[in-house]
Amino acid sequence: MTNPNDPILKSWVPVPPHSDFPIQNLPFGIFRTADTSPRAGVAIGDSIVDLAALAERGFFKDLNLPSSVFNSSTLNDFFALGKKTIRNVRERISQLLRHDNNELSSHESVKSILISQKVATLLLPVRVPNYTDFYSSEEHATNVGSMFRDPKNALLPNWKHLPVGYHGRASSIVVSGTPIRRPRGQVKMGEEPPVFCASHKLDFEVEMAFITCSETPLGHPIHTHETEDHIAGFALFNDWSARDIQQWEYVPLGPFLGKNFGSTLSPWIVTMDALEPFRVEGPSQNPHVLPYLSYDGKKNFDIVMEALIQPEGVEASVVCRTNFKYMYWNVNQQLAHHTVNGCNIQVGDVYASGTISGPSPGSFGSLLELSWNGQKSLHMADGTERTFLHDGDTVTLHAYAERDGVRIGFGACSGKILPSL
Amino acid sequence: MTNPNDPILKSWVPVPPHSDFPIQNLPFGIFRTADTSPRAGVAIGDSIVDLAALAERGFFKDLNLPSSVFNSSTLNDFFALGKKTIRNVRERISQLLRHDNNELSSHESVKSILISQKVATLLLPVRVPNYTDFYSSEEHATNVGSMFRDPKNALLPNWKHLPVGYHGRASSIVVSGTPIRRPRGQVKMGEEPPVFCASHKLDFEVEMAFITCSETPLGHPIHTHETEDHIAGFALFNDWSARDIQQWEYVPLGPFLGKNFGSTLSPWIVTMDALEPFRVEGPSQNPHVLPYLSYDGKKNFDIVMEALIQPEGVEASVVCRTNFKYMYWNVNQQLAHHTVNGCNIQVGDVYASGTISGPSPGSFGSLLELSWNGQKSLHMADGTERTFLHDGDTVTLHAYAERDGVRIGFGACSGKILPSL
Numbered sequence: 133m134t135n136p137n138d139p140i141l142k143s144w145v146p147v148p149p150h151s152d153f154p155i156q157n158l159p160f161g162i163f164r165t166a167d168t169s170p171r172a173g174v175a176i177g178d179s180i181v182d183l184a185a186l187a188e189r190g191f192f193k194d195l196n197l198p199s200s201v202f203n204s205s206t207l208n209d210f211f212a213l214g215k216k217t218i219r220n221v222r223e224r225i226s227q228l229l230r231h232d233n234n235e236l237s238s239h240e241s242v243k244s245i246l247i248s249q250k251v252a253t254l255l256l257p258v259r260v261p262n263y264t265d266f267y268s269s270e271e272h273a274t275n276v277g278s279m280f281r282d283p284k285n286a287l288l289p290n291w292k293h294l295p296v297g298y299h300g301r302a303s304s305i306v307v308s309g310t311p312i313r314r315p316r317g318q319v320k321m322g323e324e325p326p327v328f329c330a331s332h333k334l335d336f337e338v339e340m341a342f343i344t345c346s347e348t349p350l351g352h353p354i355h356t357h358e359t360e361d362h363i364a365g366f367a368l369f370n371d372w373s374a375r376d377i378q379q380w381e382y383v384p385l386g387p388f389l390g391k392n393f394g395s396t397l398s399p400w401i402v403t404m405d406a407l408e409p410f411r412v413e414g415p416s417q418n419p420h421v422l423p424y425l426s427y428d429g430k431k432n433f434d435i436v437m438e439a440l441i442q443p444e445g446v447e448a449s450v451v452c453r454t455n456f457k458y459m460y461w462n463v464n465q466q467l468a469h470h471t472v473n474g475c476n477i478q479v480g481d482v483y484a485s486g487t488i489s490g491p492s493p494g495s496f497g498s499l500l501e502l503s504w505n506g507q508k509s510l511h512m513a514d515g516t517e518r519t520f521l522h523d524g525d526t527v528t529l530h531a532y533a534e535r536d537g538v539r540i541g542f543g544a545c546s547g548k549i550l551p552s553l
Numbered sequence: 554m555t556n557p558n559d560p561i562l563k564s565w566v567p568v569p570p571h572s573d574f575p576i577q578n579l580p581f582g583i584f585r586t587a588d589t590s591p592r593a594g595v596a597i598g599d600s601i602v603d604l605a606a607l608a609e610r611g612f613f614k615d616l617n618l619p620s621s622v623f624n625s626s627t628l629n630d631f632f633a634l635g636k637k638t639i640r641n642v643r644e645r646i647s648q649l650l651r652h653d654n655n656e657l658s659s660h661e662s663v664k665s666i667l668i669s670q671k672v673a674t675l676l677l678p679v680r681v682p683n684y685t686d687f688y689s690s691e692e693h694a695t696n697v698g699s700m701f702r703d704p705k706n707a708l709l710p711n712w713k714h715l716p717v718g719y720h721g722r723a724s725s726i727v728v729s730g731t732p733i734r735r736p737r738g739q740v741k742m743g744e745e746p747p748v749f750c751a752s753h754k755l756d757f758e759v760e761m762a763f764i765t766c767s768e769t770p771l772g773h774p775i776h777t778h779e780t781e782d783h784i785a786g787f788a789l790f791n792d793w794s795a796r797d798i799q800q801w802e803y804v805p806l807g808p809f810l811g812k813n814f815g816s817t818l819s820p821w822i823v824t825m826d827a828l829e830p831f832r833v834e835g836p837s838q839n840p841h842v843l844p845y846l847s848y849d850g851k852k853n854f855d856i857v858m859e860a861l862i863q864p865e866g867v868e869a870s871v872v873c874r875t876n877f878k879y880m881y882w883n884v885n886q887q888l889a890h891h892t893v894n895g896c897n898i899q900v901g902d903v904y905a906s907g908t909i910s911g912p913s914p915g916s917f918g919s920l921l922e923l924s925w926n927g928q929k930s931l932h933m934a935d936g937t938e939r940t941f942l943h944d945g946d947t948v949t950l951h952a953y954a955e956r957d958g959v960r961i962g963f964g965a966c967s968g969k970i971l972p973s974l
Contacts, residue, residue, distance in 0.1 A: 261682070262724050267806060288804055293747050294739050298806035299720040299813070303683050303897050304771055313772040315894035318715050318843065326714050328843045328893075350725055350815060351734040351974070377894065383709055385688060385719035386807020392720070393894040394771060422739065422749045472749075473736035473798065473814040474974075476724050553772070553895075 136226035137409050139536035143229040144237045145246065147177035152400075152532060152541020155229050158222050159365070159400035159542075160207055163252040170205035170255055174225050175400055175543070178249050181225060185245045191228060191236065195220050206259040207401065211345035211364045212479045218345060218364055219405055254399035256307040257367070258343055258480035263305060263395070264470060265339075265371060266297040268461035270415065271489040275501045280379075292419060295461035295469050297486075300371075301392035305482060308368075308398050308545045314523060314552040315393035317377035330552035331374035333506070334521040338439050338497035338529055340456050341369040341484040342463050343401055344477050351474040356427040359467040360404060362477060368398035368437075368529045368545035369484045375500055375520070397482065398529070398545035406540050410434045410533035412457050421465070424472050431462035437488060437531040439497065444524035447513040451502060454488050454495040456531070523551040557647035558830050560957035564650040565658045566667065568598035573821075573953060573962020576650050579643050580786070580821035580963075581628055584673040591626035591676055595646050596821055596964070599670050602646060606666045612649060612657065616641050627680040628822065632766035632785050633900045639766060639785055640826055675820035677728040678788070679764055679901035684726060684816070685891060686760075686792060687718040689882035691836065692910040696922045701800075713840060716882035716890050718907075721792075722813035726903060729789075729819050729966045735944060735973040736814040738798035751973035752795035754927070755942040758908040759860050759918035759950055761877050762790040763884050764822055765902040772895040777848040780888040781825060783898065789819035789858075789950045789966035790905045796921055796941070818903065819950070819966035827961050831855045831954035833878050842886070845893050852883035858909060858952040860918065865945035868934040872923060875909050875916040877952070944972040 134141065136156065143155040153159065153175040163180055164170040173180040183202035186192060195217065201210050211218065228236040236242055267273055270287070273296075277286030290296065306312075314334055320326040345364035348354060354362060371391060378390025411430035420426075435456035442448035461469075466483060487497040496502045499520050502510060509517035521527065526548040532541035555562065557577065564576040574580065574596040584601055585591045594601040604623035607613060616638065622631050632639065649657040657663055688694055691708070694717075698707030711717065727733075735755055741747040766785035769775060775783060792812060799811025832851035841847075856877035863869035882890075887904060908918040917923045920941050923931060930938035942948065947969040953962035 262722060290739075290741075290747075290801055290804065294802060296802065296806055297809055299722055299809070301683060301720055301896060302723070303899050303902075304895075306771065310771075313895050316774075317894045318711075320711070325840065326711075326843070328845055350727065350731075351971075353737075353974075374894070380711055381715060381717065382805070382807075383711065384803070384807070385717055386803075386805070388718055388720070389890070389894040389896065392896040419746065422747070424749055469810070473738045473795070473810040474725075474734050475722060475810065475813040478724050481724075550772075553774075 136223050137406065139538045142231045143176060144231045145176045145179055145229055150539060151177050152539065152543050153177055154538055155226060156538045157402060157406050157540045158225055159402040161257045161400045162206060162255040164255065165247060165251050172202035172204065172207055172210060176229055180247045180249055180252055182245050182247055185241065189241060192221065192224060195224060205255065206480065207257050208259050208480045215345055215361050215364065218403065222403055222405060254307060256305065256397060257399055257401050260302040260305050260480055260482050261478040262481045263300040263302040264297050265300045265484045265486060266295050266461065266466050267486040268295050268459050268466065269486055269488045270460040271458060271491055272487040272497060272501065275489060275496060279505050295466045297466065297470065298386045300395065304392050305395045305397055308396055310396065310547060311550045312372055312394045312547045313550045315374050315377065315389065316552050317374065317389050318380055319376040320380040326380060331376055332520065333375035334549065335373045335375055335499045336439060336527045337371040337373055337487040338437050338452055338454060339369040339371050339484045339487060340366055340531065341397065341482045342366050344481045345479055347478050348471065348476045350476045353474060354467055354471045356425065356464045356468040359464040362467065363404050363463060365401040365403040366407065367401050368531055368542050370396040370527060370529055370545055370547060371484060372396065396545055396547045398542055400543045402540060402542055407433050407533060409535060414462050415460050424468060425465050427464050431464050432457045432459055433533065435531050435533045437529065440528045441512065441518060442526040442528065443512050443514055443516060443522065448528065449513050451510050452495065452497055454490045454497050456488060458488060458490045459485060521549050523549050525549050557644050558827065560959045563652040564597060565652045566597045566600055566650055571960060572598050573960065573964050574598055575959055576647060577959045578823060578827050578961045579646055580823040582678045582821045583626060583628060583676040585676065586668060586672050593623035593625065593628055593631060597650055601668045601670055601673055603666050603668055606662065610662060613642065613645060616645060626676065627901065628678050629680050629901045636766055636782050636785065639824065643824055643826060675728060677818060678820055678822050681723040681726050681901055681903050682899040683902045684721040684723040685718050686721045686905045686907060687716050687882065687887050688907040689716050689880050689887065690907055690909045691881040692879060692912055693908040693918060693922065696910060696917060700926050716887045718887065718891065719807045721816065725813050726816045726818055729817055731817065731968060732971045733793055733815045733968045734971045736795050736798065736810065737973050738795065738810050739801055740797040741801040747801060752797055753941065754796035755970065756794045756796055756920045757860060757948045758792040758794055759858050759873055759875060760790040760792050760905045760908060761787055762818065762903045762905040763787050765898050766900055768899050769892065769897045771897045774895060775888055775892045777846065777885045777889040780885040783888065784825050784884060786822040786824040787828065788822050789952055789963050791817040791948060791950055791966055791968060792905060793817065817966055817968045819963050821964045823961060823963055828854050828954060830956060831961065835883050836881050845889060846886045848885050852885050853878045853880055854954065856952050856954045858950065861949045862933065862939060863947040863949065864933050864935055864937060864943065869949065870934050872931050873916065873918055875911045875918050877909060879909060879911045880906060942970050944970050946970050
């Protein structure tokens with residue numbers, strides 16, 4: 133079998149230049165059309181391959197998949213088959229889509245199997261049993277610590293010893309395109325008693341999330357050398373944050389209503405396999421980590437990430453350009469840490485990176501940092517300025533890894549701010 | 554229809570004196586036996602009424618329930634029918650179990666419908682999509698603040714303005730009886746670098762949890778006068794805590810591995826309806842709360858709660874006796890606060906109270922407080938002492954409301970500590 137990541141591979145499905153979805157990507161998602169119930173699909177170019185239809189017509193018969201595993205409103209049952217099966221399915225789809233393979237291209241049903249993305253609605257790709265948010269970018273933690281504590285001791289003492297994380301709200305994770313209502317809540321200004329009002333410091337956070345494909349028993353840690361067996365792939369994640377609500381509520385038990393009004397996940401899960409060519413070394417870790425957090429090999433990924441703000445009726449402006457490779461703690465360390473106490477994982481869990489900021493101001497992954505808590509303004513295409521988000525603004529995250537003319541992209545992770553009720 | 558809470562009601566099913574489960578209670582749970590698949594049941598005395606069997610034989614035919622709603626490994630689909638249906642089912646069961654009703658008692662299948670609890674295994678009653686833990690006992694928050702910060706300013710500034718809470722891990726919630734493995738993790742002692750070891754400050758927390766029975770859309774707050782429509786009932790909750798792991802990790806984003814290795818839920822969900830006779834006023838709230846947290850009526854419940862520690866092979870000792878009525882923030886305020894920013898709720902969500910401590914030392918709801926962070930020892934029946942939990946210890950929580958000879962009990966919420974791996 134040819135390596136499905138080989139940059140010379142071409143598909144008989146047209147793939148526009150700079151598409152996020154060449155044959156080397158093949159991310160999984162859930163879609164429906166006017167004519168079909170929700171089902172699993174794979175993106176290629178501007179199309180979606182209907183996996184339920186492929187399975188019905190016997191294209192996966194050598195893989196012994198459970199019948200109708202793709203005929204589902206989530207990818208959970210498919211992911212539960214495990215990393216090896218996900219890999220086999222991706223490789224089989226790669227084979228079917230190659231320019232020199234006509235099994236599918238010449239099949240009588242090809243037109244009903246290959247759907248235009250224009251007529252499809254993309255749904256949340258997984259049911260999310262658990263959601264954890266890490267805090268793994270040194271630059272982000274340093275920026276926040278400098279702003280709210282002491283620039284000379286910006287990182288808290290535990291930060292370089294463990295990947296700090298916290299549990300988030302699974303119920304309010306929505307798919308890209310879902311509008312986000314500006315939250316109301318308690319805000320404390322100065323010495324006055326707290327007031328109840330709409331948040332006036334609404335922010336985005338540029339994050340990457342990994343999604344798990346296995347269920348482990350309680351009490352069984354996952355070691356760093358095993359973690360990748362449990363990770364299906366990655367998606368973009370916008371951890372919308374109401375900074376004013378968060379600041380008043382978060383001591384001592386962490387973020388709560390400042391976060392759980394909504395988080396946006398991109399609809400396509402890019403497999404870890406598709407990202408293999410983009411592995412890079414992570415930052416060196418000093419002090420040395422405890423043995424359970426040590427790892428071998430390249431565990432970071434060189435993925436450009438961007439955030440754009442589009443005021444209503446105006447062109448979008450890029451406000452942040454960062455990279456997933458900046459992460460101080462990698463996903464192997466995150467999952468090993470999360471489970472070292474015996475905490476169990478489930479299929480479809482979302483583990484987000486925390487805001488990914490880079491070293492330069494233009495690479496900061498949140499408005500909190502970009503505006504330095506409201507002190508600097510960002511300029512929009514219509515001449516208006518932003519410190520935090522306005523009603524009507526649409527925030528879109530993009531990300532892609534690119535080499536040898538091949539771009540492994542993530543599609544859009546987008547949400548528009550609605551005024552508070 | 555007679556009031557199912559009437560203390561004069563008797564059942565034809567034998568109910569031993571001081572049973573947690575008289576005809577006035579009728580809590581819901583999930584059980585299986587050697588002969589049956591998991592299914593819904595209601596506890597009465599030492600028996601369980603098999604609801605799936607009742608439904609199959611037409612006993613609920615006037616209620617128009619979906620077929621096989623009780624033939625399930627969780628109560629979620631039943632609870633999703635809503636508070637009114639849950640109430641109607643409980644009232645119908647009350648009717649069938651009354652001493653003067655022979656519909657069921659004289660039915661030819663009565664022996665297969667009424668199962669002895671001895672032959673049943675109780676399972677986790679709900680699939681838990683989301684779990685939130687509050688911090689709503691003033692005495693507990695004051696004790697913790699006194700120990701770790703300043704006794705003169707023990708409560709943080711936000712504490713009396715909002716019910717502080719955080720998201721916990723849903724995957725590691727287990728049913729009573731499941732052993733808990735002592736977690737390992739990072740611990741920082743003095744000025745030395747952190748070490749990786751088994752927790753030596755393993756603790757329990759006496760909590761009460763409410764479970765929701767509806768799904769709300771994102772962006773729609775639940776007001777305090779509506780919250781009870783969304784609450785099916787209550788169960789006991791032990792939020793096991795590794796204090797040493799927690800102390801090192803929890804700044805600034807809250808508890809994580811110090812908590813998520815396991816939490817224990819009791820198997821019977823006592824309906825809010827069964828607790829109606831035990832409503833009491835809560836503590837007066839000063840300063841006045843913001844309007845969205847105001848409420849009318851009695852929203853606290855007079856429920857005695859106890860914690861017992863049983864070393865291996867030794868008699869159990871009561872180490873804590875507290876009361877749910879001490880809660881500063883009531884469940885209506887908790888749910889109104891949780892959703893005021895638009896956060897949505899789902900069926901089966903677990904919302905735990907936080908440790909419930911009372912005013913006297915014997916009413917403190919955790920070993921952290923009872924031993925004052927290890928400074929005082931508790932004496933066990935075999936002469937050994939405890940500051941925190943030992944391997945082999947079994948912790949059991951009990952709770953009951955009692956009046957007019959009727960005891961609405963919760964059954965046991967129990968877990969035994971296994972040594973770390």
